[in-house]
Amino acid sequence: MSTAAATRRPSAVRPAAPAPIPGTVWRLAILIASGAFLSGLDSSVVAVGLDTMAVRLGTGLADAQWIATAYLLALGVALPAYGWAGRRFGSGRVWIGAMAAFTGASLLCALAPSLELLVAARVLQGLAAGLLIPAGQTVLGEAVGPERLGRVMATLGIFVTAGPALGPVVGGLVLDVAAWPWLFLLNLPVGVAALLAARRLVPRGAADPAQRADGPGLLLLVTGIPLVVLAATAAGEGRAPGEAAVLVPLLAGVAALVAFAAYAPWLRRRAAAGPGRARPALDLRLLAHPRFAAAAVTSALAGAVMVGGALVLPLYFQLGRGQDALQAGASMIALGAGSMIALPLVGRAIDRLGAGRVSAVGGVAVLLSTIPFGVLDLDAPWWLVQLLLVVRGVAIALALVPTMTAAYQAVDRPQLPDATALVNILQRLGGAVGGALLAIVLATGLPDGTEVAVHRTFWWLAVAAGLAALSAWWLLLVERRERVG
Structure with a gap:
């Protein structure tokens, strides 16, 4: 994007005052948010029920892990396809x-009667979730x-x-009163209600039937991204970095992504030579824009911190404080509560002060909220741990949304x-790699004792x-340069 394009909208950097938002837009935002809510809820709800599903379906827990893994891999497959799909059919x-x-x-x-059919259905669910998230963000941005x-x-x-x-x-709670299928049936009322409301509220967006799919590029992306995530997942589950289960998908995935980066400029030149030709599945030229590049890199690193914390904190409660999985999940509510309380204020601050300023403050706040976990005793007062989690939740809201x-x-x-596809891909890759690295740090530290391992892992998270x-x-400095220029 050219510098002129950026200077056309100086208010995007620092508006004088937040412009009012019509009620129709708020209703649209809540509707779009329902899709993001279902996507996040589904992944964490299913994680709780894996053991129960394994027993009921007559399989082992190791095989049942594919119920969760298939969803995450499919989500990674769908993300790169959205860039073309959004242009071709319209984001709405x-x-x-x-x-x-x-x-x-x-x-x-x-309704799945077997593990194999359940995993297949989870793949479909993950593909849909991978389109829901960037499509919703695009609808709101437009x-x-x-x-x-x-x-x-x-x-x-x-x-x-x-x-x-x-x-x-x-x-x-569901598993206490009902069978495991209700973990998925919970989605139906929200999904049906959202579809009924979408008929009236969701703008369909501009469609371009002439948009041709970049088959080779999509193949490279939908191969490379899931392979990198699969390698990171295997490393996070305790596989050594040199094992074939980690090394082979990692090298193959990186090779596919590098191949796309080399192939995309060639295809772009070819598309410019004549009409009706496919354009690259993902526009990597966006990374040449300083503000977008700074924001995308920050989002990837913030994803690593967020996913890494989501991995380490439950283990802190389970390994360090002796809680079971359900108790650890309940202990983490304070983190989400801190973010939810802060987010409305964060949104107003972004529109008034600029995203760079809020993100810079949030980055420092996340760092300061991480360090105490690296020094606190595992039997630290409960109220202090919960207070730190609330503060950390506020900090994450300040860092990620801007x-x-x-x-x-x-x-x-x-x-x-x-843009939405690329940011979500980078954030997902950052989260997968960050989570895997921290899992390795924790696993290698456990022979030295739980407290040493937990503290060491939190310092790496810091x-x-x-x-x-x-x-x-860096994002803040880029915004300031654009404002002055």
Whole structure:
């Protein structure tokens, strides 16, 4: 994107005052947020029920892990396809189709009589979820404009945070009173209601039937991203980095992504030579825009910190404080509560002060909220641990939402499908790699004792938080240069 494009909208960097948001936009935001809520809730609810499902389906827990893994891998497959799908069909149509597919796949999951069929249904569910998230962000970005995007993205963030936070508790309650299929049947009322409301509220978006799919590029992306995630997942489950289960998918995945990066410029030159030719599945030229690049890198690092913390904190409660999985999930509610409380204020701050300033403050806050866990005794007072979790939740809200908002503010409206797909891919890859590295640190430290391992892992998490904070300040400096220029 050119510098001129950025200077056309100085208000995207620092508006004088937040512009009012019509009620129709708020209703649209809440509707779109329902999809993000279901996606997050489903992943954490299912994690609680894996043991129960393994027993009922007559399989082992190791095989039942594919119920969760298949969903995550499929989500990674769908993300790169959204850039083309959003341009071809319109973001609103993609969102409606993905919500219908997610709801239908939830019913198939509940009816699955075997592990194999359940995993297949989870793949469909993950593909739909991978389209729901970027399509929803694009719909909101097109509907509200850059000056009001902070408050709307913060509203979306409330639901994104609430899903994983409530999942363990909801899953535990459901399994106490009903059979495991109800873990999936819970999605049906929300999905059906959202589809009915979407007929009236969701703008369909601009469709371009002339958009041809970049088959080779999509193949490279939908191969490379899941393979990297699969390698990170295997490493996080205790496989050594040199084992074939980690090394082979990692090398193959990285090779596929590098091949796409080399192939995309060639295809772009070919598309410019004549009409009717396919354009690259993902527009990597967005990374040449300083503000988008800073926001995207910060979002990836923030994803690593968020996913890494989501891995380490439950283990802190389980290994360090002797809680079971359900108790650990309940203990984590304070983290989600902190984010949900802060997000409305964060949204207003973004629209008033600029995403870079809020993100810079948030980056430092995440770092400062991580360090205490690296020094506290495992039997630290309960109230102190819960207070730190609330503070950390506030800090994550300050750090994560502004980076995504800044990325979408940095591009023009036709570029939003590619921008949302690219940011979500980078955030997902950052989360997978960050979570795997911290899992390795924790596993290698356990022979030295639980307390040593937990403290060491939190210090590594603090290093990741420090890198994210530096990247957030880079975003702030870029915004200041654009404002002056």
